[in-house]
Amino acid sequence: MRFPAPIPGTRTVLAPLAAVAAIAVLAWPLAAQDGASVDGPPAGVRNPAPAAATVDPSLFGGLSFRFVGPSRGGRVTAVEGHRSHPHTFYQGATGGGVWKTTNYGMTWENISDGYFRSPSIGHIEAADSDPNIIYVGTGSDGIRSNIIIGKGIHKSTDAGETWDHVGLEDAGQVPSVKAHPENPDLVYAAAMGNPFINNETRGVYRSSNGGLDWERILFTSDSVGAVDLEFHPADPDVIYAAMWRAQRYPWSIISGASDEDGIWKTTDGGETWRRITAGLPEGLIGKVDFSVSPDMPDRVYALVEAPEPIEGLYRSDDAGETWELINDDPRNQLMHRPFYFANVIADPTDGNVVYVLNLSTWKSADGGETFNTIPNVHGDDHDLWINPDDPRIMVHGSDGGGVVTLDGGQTWSPVNNQPTAELYQVDVDDRFPYWLYAGQQDDAFTVAVPSRQPSVSAPGGPDAYWRSPGGCETGPAVPKPGDPDVVYANCKGRFGVYNQRTGQEQQYYVGAVNMYGTNPANLPYRFQRVVPIEVSPHDPNLVYHGSQYVHRTMDGGRSWERISPDLTAFPPERQMVSGGPITRDATGEEHYSTLYVIEASPHDPDVIWTGANDGPVYVTLDGAETWENVTPADMPPEGRINSIDISRHDPDKVYVAGYRFLLGDFRPYVYRTDDAGETWTLLTDGTNGIPADVPVRVVREDPDRAGLLYAGTEFGLFISFDDGATWQSFQLDLPLTPVTDIEVYRQDLALSTMGRGFWVLDDVTPLHEIGADGSVAAEGGAHLFEGRPQYRTRPGRNSGFE
Known part of the structure; x- marks a missing residue:
């Protein structure tokens, strides 16, 4: 496995004990200028400007984060290959950026760090006529509740070595980009728009001219976006477009409309478009995904979300003019959770062979009739890409990562070599080294995962150190203080106690x-989950x-x-079964009006704070006899209170972080109270370091230095040396x-991320x-930082730990 490299334009100094030469550490390190214009009214989310440094970054520029695992892959929403280099493939993760392999998936290297403005990948397009030209649309179309918004399209002309941002920054999710098969400068993009609110950039x-300028050529309304595009294999002037009404709320998801959703053709x-209806469902249509095969250029497959029994796999044999329902999916294998899946891929060498990706990958050899x-x-x-010269060679993307097959899917490359884990939280135990x-x-x-290599050798490398300590994908998993073999764990709202000595969970x-x-x-x-x-x-x-209660x-x-x-x-109008108007999505993650954080005071066992996903902050000062609503008065309603941190230096000082981007509000909300909730101060006004459109997920105060704050945001890490009066980037070599x-x-800083696993910064002293x-103890000249005691440990060969 190759670990993420430092961002271009920065360098890493391994010894953080002395002041080092100045290093330019930008909040948003980009390798290209914009230079792109959009035809149509701007809307959505702008790119944050770099935060002004209030403390000279050279004072901490020598610090460096370590990736500590796990290296088992996270969700991959886009894959791509090219016939001219059958051993090279690309994958795009939902929160981990773009990765490249040149050895059939045995190792992967990140190629987007330092360039991309969003780590969420919607589509990767390698131009048919030039494999060095690659377009990437950011923003996945699987708009579940942990979705990350896209920030436009990036382009490479050197097979991913460098990238330019080429516009459509306000287009939200971009799930499809198609370059003309003969002219790579003629490119089309499907824009779903901001997934949380109606906006004018959909279409x-x-x-x-290769992304320098864009014009919108199909628009139906501010609530309906484009989700897929396909060229006719023999005539690229013929293009099929899927239009989709999709919107994510904290309490539900909307997928489908009657008049504007469906299949459009030019x-x-x-230049001109018309909506195709012959043979397709009348009335409600939800998400649609296409595929075509050069073997039968007039054949088009389409997965169509619609009310049963007219939902399923449709096929056209006359270039999309008329359609027939080929498979109505009676066992719900092809159309399970269509807003999240709905992916169909035709074999480029045999138009009767078609794959449908869902909970599993399904293959049909009879034109979609059986699978x-x-x-x-x-x-x-x-996602799936099939080599047009040898269909046995494929690259496949799933919730577990990107994998390659050379034998038609009988065997695959590993998924345990991709550091793209999506992690909800971080808890630590009291071992040495801690986990x-x-x-x-x-x-x-x-x-x-261990923060350092344990003393027990594991010749299998870092994979051998992983553990699954109870619960399931949602977590949390909280080790018991004093007995870390006991883990209190959660699985989608269900509590368990896992014993690492026995491997049993109650x-x-x-x-x-x-x-x-x-x-x-x-x-x-x-x-909730x-x-x-x-x-x-x-x-x-x-x-x-x-x-909704504390238990x-x-x-x-x-x-x-x-x-x-x-x-x-508990607003009653928000209480509903999630999903509509076609498909329910009953996963529990959209349960609204439920607690998201409980924080017990380290100073007083009678003091407990809570925060809910619909806005309120409560505290009890008398051991739960009474509870008081102390929500900051100027915080807009219905935000998700995601973290509460009680100062180790003052029992009445508390920090609260909440976000409202699921409601379309990307402003940062970090508050501090100095009097146990009687009054609050907003620490993020959009002008004091954290940009006005960067939501904050978590804030923590350093337990050894009062007023030293760390803020984890949707787009990286920030730091404050003055108790939140000002902030600046603390990204260092972290990926975006x-x-x-x-x-x-x-005295370590341990982070969890939604797409790049765990990271540790050793020794923040x-x-x-x-x-x-911004001053240090010495006046003028060099300053020697004291550092903390160091420990000699036994490193192992091929351990995977830096």
Whole structure:
């Protein structure tokens, strides 16, 4: 495995004990200028400007993060290859950027770090006429609740060595980019738009000069975007476009409309368009995905979301003019969760062979009438590229990463060589070296990795150190203080206790009610997927758990006590079964009006803070006898309170981070109270370092230096030396990806990310010596930072640890 390289334009100094020469550390390091214009009114989310440095970055520029795992892949939403180099492939992760392999998937190297403005990848297009020209649309079309917004299109003319940003920054998700097969400067893009709000940038765009300028050539409304494009294999002036009404709310997802969704066609390269209806569902149509085969150029396959029994795989044999339902998917194998899947790929050498990607990969050899699964290494499958000269060679993208086959899917390259894990949180145990724990989305299990190589040798390398300590992909997994072999773990709202000595888990669900497919208003306990688990700092046997209430156990979950009233806003109009108007999506992650964070005070066992995903912040100061709503008065309603941090230096000082981008509001919301919630100060006004459109997920104060704050945002890491009065980038050599959680532990900074795994910055004590005004102890000249005691450990060969 190749670990992420430093961002171009920076360098890494391994010894952070002394001041080093100045290093330019930008908040948004880009390798290209824009120079692109968009025809049509601007809307959506702009690119953040670099934050002005208030402390000279040379004082901490020698610090460096380490990637510590896991290297098992996360969700891949786009794959690509080219017939001229059959051993080279590309994959795009939902939060990890673009990766390239030149050895059939045995190793992958990131090629987007330092260039891309969003780590979420919607589509990769290698131009047929020139394999060095690659277009990448950012923003995945699988708009589940942890979706990351796209930031336009990037282009490479040297096979991914360098990139330029070529516009459509406000187009939101860009799930399809198509370069003309003979002219790579003529390029088309499908823009879904901002997935959270109506906006005018949706539709189909065309550029005739390689992305320097764009014109919108198909637009139906501000709520309907384009999700897929395909050329006719024999006539590129004929283009099929899929239009989709799609919007993500915190409490639901909308997929489908009656009048504007569906299949559109042009025969003049996009000058004029008409909606095709013959043989297609009348009324509601949701997500549509196409595929064509040069073997039968007039044949078009389309997966069409629609009300049953007219949902399924459609086929046209007259270039899209008329359609027939070939497979109505009676067992719900092809159309499960269509907003998230719905991917069809025709074999370029045989138009009767077609693949459908869903929970599994399905193959038909009779034009889509019957299907069988093919072997693969993971599940929840999203994209497939087939070599047009040898269809046995394919690259495949799933929730587990990107893999390559040379034998038609009988065997595949590994997924355990891609550091693209999507992690919801980070918890640490008290071993030496300590381990990091989280729920890893899309990989079925929680995951734990060591911060340093353990003393026990593992000749299998870093893969051999992974553990799955109970629960499932959502997490959290919280080790018990004093006995780290015991882990309190969650699986989609269900509590368990995992014993790492025995490998057994005991599960104790609060209420024992199936929460899926039910209106949350009718549930006695509204748990959601990533429910909080908080262990008391004063008693490792005292564990708190959160639905709309705070629950408490003293016996490992065997018995539970409810100790609070409903601590959410509970707007009744938001309580519904998620998904519509066609397909329900009953996964529990859209349960609204539920707790997202519980924080027990390290100073006083009677003080507990909570935050809900619909806005309120509550506190009890008397051991749960009474609870007070202390929500900041100027915070807009219905934000997701994602983190609460109680200062180790002052029991009445508390920091709260919330975000509202799922409502279309990308402003950062970080607040501080100095009087236990009586009054609040907004620490992020959009002008003091964290840009006005960068949502903050988490804020932590350093336990050893009052007023030293770390903020994890949707687009990287920030730091404040003056208790939030000003902020600046602290990205260093971190890749651009959402920072979901932060732990400051044993004077290390440990991070979880939504697309690039765990990272650790060893020894933050040099930061403790930097004052709020940017000064250090010495006046003038060089300054020697003290550092902390160091430990000699036994490194192993091929350990995978830096």
